[in-house]
Amino acid sequence: MKKKLGVYVCHCGGNISDYVDVEKVKKAIEDEGGVYLAKTTMFACSDSNQKDMVDDIKRDDLNGIVVASCSPKLHLTTFRNVSERADLNKYNYVHANIREQDSWAHSNDKEGATEKAIRIVKAAIARARLAEPLVPNKIVAQKAVAVIGAGVAGMKAAIALSDMDCPVYLIERSPFIGGRVAQWGKLFTSNQPGNELVEGLYNKLINRKNITIFTNAEVTSNAGSIGDFKLKVRVTPRYFSGLCSDDQLDKAIEACPVEVADEFNFNITKRKAIYRNTFSQYPQTGVIDMINCTRCGKCEAICDKIDLSQKEEVLDLQVGSVLMATGFDPYTPEAGEYGYQETNRVVTLPQFARMIEMSDKKLMHNGKEVKNIAYIYCVGSRQPEGGNTYCSRYCCTSAIHTSVEVKKKFPKVYNYHFTRGIRTYGKQEQLYAESLKQGDIYLQGDEDNLPEVVVQEKKTLVKVNDILSAGRAIEVEADLVVLVTGMVPRADNSVGSLFKLPKGRDNFFNEIHIKLRTVETFIDGVTIAGSCQSPKNVMESVNSALAAAAKSYSYVSKGELETEPVIAEVDEALCTWCDACSTACPFDAISMSNDKEKAIAVINNAVCKGCGMCLPVCPTDALNLIAYSNKEIESMIDALAVD
């Protein structure tokens, strides 16, 4: 069919036209073969121009469109949609990038930039001449979502999905749900206790028929993709066949000879190998930690509901979408970092929060009453060199909130804050004001002037050259030094790797667009919520969880999904299955098929992203990328290279 193309050259306000003579570009290309109509426009993406394009396509029966504007990352979809609205197959649309790849890159050479723009647009026209209509691939979408991680984000996402009438599997690796919130006392800024929050959510979860909760459960493999993730979930038994009475359980725990550090209290206390939930964790029952259990049988003898013979189970789940809410780890200081592990007078903020929870009347540490508390901020965050350059966002407010709470509970303590500039953003500022009002002392250093902890036999000193008093050297003798540790990505990220989830420079999971699409990822069908994407407080985690739930739901709600037809295809006659392509594929989209007379490569349409990595490695040239055939690419090169 003879092509009748419409070409639109965008000013982008001035982003392009300040450096590229767009009128000249238009004139240079309007006589190219196939071009029926050529226009310039102030903002191609604006509503009015989109309307004009639809009118042009319909009125002139255009069967191909080129827009020369910004990166296709921004507006490829926009103009494909324009084509569709004009009843033109959207794959007849070709995008030419004359902003990021031209005007912005060559702002010092207007003539050169204009010349380059002309060639880029000509190449796009060449490709548009060869473009063919394509039909999206359709795949079935399982109407169920797996929510991985049952902290506040995961719990809230599960409830939201359940409300939307979508079956949910809530998968928690630890024996109890509740996550980090369960470990915290009162939460800023509403002062709601963490246990109350978890309890409320848990009661909702167990009342929903369409939510299945797995604790002690880990996703170990994934063999599917959007619409149909095939997950294997390994469920470790609790070694309880029913409920023991409180009394029996207490006795069984007492009888257990194994003592290990209690991770719930950030290792400042010990627990047994058989233990029960704390009052803020659910389900409210016991569990045996088989990694440390010696199978001595003492507990079994006390309660007949304890059953050490229980076996691990592996379940198969099929879901249309996966919502990751795997949370964060609190930063663990290095030995010697601000005296950490050099003296037990130095603890982390999460440990301190547990200490406050577990103390009443007097705040005791090592048998001595704690009076002076020194908080050192930005430990593990905003590190000047290497490591974690980012700000952990929640810690300033959390430390200040903790200092206010500790003073309320133990009025005799004095708080000394060694900060690097307080970041109590928004309404959290009120807590800062409150802490100043109660008489807390604030001292400030910066990246070149960090506080120093001097550990002596009988005392611990914290020193800084205080910016707030013109650099004066100030020293505080602290009964307790609290390291305000930031959030770091989970050390064990095996579940992220199962889905090949990309991570950012900070090693948190990466979103598609930091501004507008923060819960979606480049792995279709996988959304991210809460602090696995970046540090967040409780409210921010819940907001992102609800947004992610809505997104995950949109993948599965219709029972069917469309995927891009721009994918690789295999020429069966040429393929000799050498495995080079499947090794090169970053998405595991290629596998070997023996169904035919010989072994050949097959492409999983739902997983292939059309990246083209497999093409150059194929020794027999058996692979083709739909819409990017050799013929199309060569025609573009010809247009670009012509003198």
Added chain:
Amino acid sequence: MEIEKGKTFKYLKEKREVSQQAKDGLKEFNRIKKAILDALKEGELTVIQLSEKLNMPRPEVVYYLMSLVKYGFVATGEVDDMDEYFTYKIKQ
């Protein structure tokens, strides 16, 4: 009442009084527009030169001059050697 298409302003004129402020504003704009355009007829000028010539505060010159650029009466000329002040001229 019969309302003629393309002349509906007559309909509203009967129902609504144009405010004195709007009338005064129009007069003032026309006066300043004429003054600036007359001044520029003699050659390109900067904001400061215009301000001196018209005996008008500089911020007001900026506001009206930029409005006239926007409406297509005035064009921006060259910037001085110090890269500080542009000149402005009548748009051809």
Added chain:
Amino acid sequence: MNGATNHLNFDAVVVGGGVAGGEAALNLASNGYKVLLVEKELSIGGKMIMLSKVFPTLDCAACITTPKVSEISRHPNITIYTGSEISNINKIAENNFEVTVVKQPRYVVVEDCTACQLCEQACPVSVPDQYQYNMVGRKAAFIPFSIASPKAAAIDIESCVLCGACEKVCPTHCIDFTQEVQTLQIDTKTVILATGFKLFDPLMIPRYGFGMYKNVITSMQMERELAPTRPFNTVLRPGDGKVPDKIAYVLCTGSRDATVGNPICSQICCMYSIKQAQLLMGALPMADVTIYYINIRSFGKGFEEFYQQAKGMGVNFVKGKIGKISEQDNGNLTLRYEDINEGILKEADHDMVILSVGVLPNKDASAFFSQDELQLDPYNFIYQTDELVSPARTSIPGVFVAGTASGPMDIPDSILSAGSASSEAISYLINGQ
């Protein structure tokens, strides 16, 4: 014509067509719910559509807003009323609200307008352009701004002298002075409030000289100067059209300041100022840019790195609170401040000063409800009754809050909060409670 002649049904009414309201409307609409989006201004897009670029990606704001805006305006499940305000919301029962909307006449039939701008050229009236924060004029017959949606002319009837020039030149006869105020009765099942925020008015701090010294401008005015659809041909100081080369930012103008009634932090000013500083260094390579701050709050994803990048580019950060600004004869400004690092009072000269104005509550929403009480927090933002677990809930069940209506936040947080509000609204629609 006038009066309650229209009675319409929607599943949800979203009040406010900024980034949060738009996102909430889209979420609901793509789940099959019929949404009415009510916007007070002549265009949707809120404050974001007016911005230059966004931090920390430096994406051009118009480029990432326009596709959203056009998706919202095209969605078959979304009806948009611009130039319209809520006069009353009455809750009858759960899932049953009566909303009264007052639609001001635009005096233009939007469907027929082609935005050809002939009316604009014909109109003799020039008044300050509110969409350029009064730095330049606009006509009484005008298209709000070039990426407005709907992109159609409107008549500013307060400034119009009813000369008829616009009507005479309009090729589609879309100008219609017979339009009148319309009052519409809407039945809906849920309401989302996305009424946004107001910017602090620096006239409240006379010692900064805003209004008196013309080279002291607000950060929003600088946004406009840096945007592709800027009021001037380049960055100029409004006092005399000079290209500035020694620019100062005054952070926390109207934030963290109990003396002006706003003790809280506005959360966005540090970052937008750092962004503007980076853009200024690009636009004016010879310029010095100094940021006077109390604390730099670069707390979000990629923010701290963006702050460090600005330092690396040569932006000068001075820890100090500005006491007073005074003007010299040449329009330059002297800033008197306490240099905290050195603990002494200092003075510095700049040729342009940008006040990084804070975020204030938009109190409109509390007046919508005549029977139920929409509670506000101590700072007059909409009170979140279950802040941690259900941040979108308000004191009225079935009424949810999205975006900066509940407190200062940046664009990603507004979008997440809109996702949260729409998710809660869907639950409410399904479960009726």
